[in-house]
Amino acid sequence: MVSAPQKLTTQELANLAVKLIEQAGCEYGDIRLCNYRTQRLSASDRSLKNLSDNVSSGFGVRVLLDGAWGFAASHKKTPEEITRIVNLAVEIAKGSRLSQQKPIKLVPVAAYQDKYVTPIEIDPFTISIGEKAELLLNINDRLLSYGEQGIKKAYSFLRFTKEDKVFASTEGSLIEQTIYRSYPGFSCTAIADGDAQSRSYERSPLNIGYEHIDKKDLLGNIDRVATEAIEKVNAPQWELDTKTTLILQPTNLFLTIHESVGHPTELDRVYGYESNFAGTSFATTDKWQKLQYAAPWINLVADRTQPHGRVLWLMMMKVYPPKNGMWLKMVFSMII
Incomplete structure (x- = not known):
C-alpha cells in the first residue's frame, strides 16, 4: 500500500529553508511564504458585472553570501522545491558577487517570534455572494430611481483581501501575519444637454472585516451623490475671465x-x-x-x-x- 507523502506545515517549511541557508554558509537569509485571496464584486446598472475570487500562493528566498544578494522564488510549497529554490538563490548570490564592487553588510537585529491577525468582527469571506450582490444591486437600483432627473448609469463594488504571510530568518525570527482588507463604493453618471458628469462615494479601504460594509452609511449617501451628479451636469458653463474662490476637499x-x-x-x-x-x-x-x-x-x-x-x-x-x-x-x- 502506497501512502501519501507527509505534508509539512508552513512553519516547518520556513524552518527547513532557514536550516538550508545556514548550511550553505550564508551570513544571512530569510524566506517569506505567502497566500493571498482577493474577492471582487461589481454591479453595473441592474446586473452583476464582475465576480472573481482568486487565490495566489508562493514563497521567496533571499540570501546574503560573501556580501552579495541572491533571490529566488516559486509557487510550489514543497520540501523539494524549498531545497531547489534555496540552492538557486545561493548560486545567484555567487553570480552577483562577480560584479559587485562593495560587499553588503547588514546591521544586526534582534530576533522576533510573534503572530498578528487583523482584529475583525466579521470575516468578509463568510458572507454569501448572494448577500453581497443584493447590496450592490440595491444601491444601483436606488441610484437609477433618479432616472427622470438625469441619472442614466450606476456602478457599485465590493473588494476584499486576505493575506497570510510567514517570515523566517537566520536571525531567529519567525513572524506570522494574517491581514484583512475591505473596500466598498459606488458612483453614478448624470446626462443632460450632451454632457455627462459623475459623482461617487467610497468608504476608504481599511484593514477591517465586513463590518466596514456599513449598509446604513452606503445607502444613506445615495440621495446626496445622485443629487450632486445632477447638479453638476446642469451647472452653468464657467467663464474663463471670471474669478471666484475654489474650495478643495x-x-x-x-x-x-x-x-x-x-x-x-x-x-x-x-x-x-x-x-x-x-x-x-x-x-x-x-x-x-x-x-x-x-x-x-x-x-x-x-x-x-x-x-x-x-x-x-x-x-x-x-x-x-x-x-x-x-x-x-x-x-x-x-x-x-
Missing part, C-alpha cells in the same frame, strides 16, 4: 501627498535601488534636516500603528494665522 490632496511625500521617502528610491524601474528621489540622505517640503506649520506624520490603517497613514495639519482673534486649523488625513 481633503480628498483632493490624497494623491498629491502620496506621490510627493510617500514615494520620494521610500528608502529603495532614496538609495537608488529602483532607479531602473520607478525613478529615484529628490529626498536623499544628504538633504536630511535641510530639505523643506512646505510651510513650517505643515506636519507630515507616518504612523503604522493607526487602527485599521493600511500601508501608511499621513496626516497634514495646517494652522492659519489668527483672524479676528481666532486660530483656524485644518487637518487632512489619508491612507496609502
Whole structure:
C-alpha cells in the first residue's frame, strides 16, 4: 500500500529553508511564504458585472553570501522545491558577487517570534455572494430611481483581501501575519444637454472585516451623490475671465501627498535601488534636516500603528494665522 507523502506545515517549511541557508554558509537569509485571496464584486446598472475570487500562493528566498544578494522564488510549497529554490538563490548570490564592487553588510537585529491577525468582527469571506450582490444591486437600483432627473448609469463594488504571510530568518525570527482588507463604493453618471458628469462615494479601504460594509452609511449617501451628479451636469458653463474662490476637499490632496511625500521617502528610491524601474528621489540622505517640503506649520506624520490603517497613514495639519482673534486649523488625513 502506497501512502501519501507527509505534508509539512508552513512553519516547518520556513524552518527547513532557514536550516538550508545556514548550511550553505550564508551570513544571512530569510524566506517569506505567502497566500493571498482577493474577492471582487461589481454591479453595473441592474446586473452583476464582475465576480472573481482568486487565490495566489508562493514563497521567496533571499540570501546574503560573501556580501552579495541572491533571490529566488516559486509557487510550489514543497520540501523539494524549498531545497531547489534555496540552492538557486545561493548560486545567484555567487553570480552577483562577480560584479559587485562593495560587499553588503547588514546591521544586526534582534530576533522576533510573534503572530498578528487583523482584529475583525466579521470575516468578509463568510458572507454569501448572494448577500453581497443584493447590496450592490440595491444601491444601483436606488441610484437609477433618479432616472427622470438625469441619472442614466450606476456602478457599485465590493473588494476584499486576505493575506497570510510567514517570515523566517537566520536571525531567529519567525513572524506570522494574517491581514484583512475591505473596500466598498459606488458612483453614478448624470446626462443632460450632451454632457455627462459623475459623482461617487467610497468608504476608504481599511484593514477591517465586513463590518466596514456599513449598509446604513452606503445607502444613506445615495440621495446626496445622485443629487450632486445632477447638479453638476446642469451647472452653468464657467467663464474663463471670471474669478471666484475654489474650495478643495481633503480628498483632493490624497494623491498629491502620496506621490510627493510617500514615494520620494521610500528608502529603495532614496538609495537608488529602483532607479531602473520607478525613478529615484529628490529626498536623499544628504538633504536630511535641510530639505523643506512646505510651510513650517505643515506636519507630515507616518504612523503604522493607526487602527485599521493600511500601508501608511499621513496626516497634514495646517494652522492659519489668527483672524479676528481666532486660530483656524485644518487637518487632512489619508491612507496609502
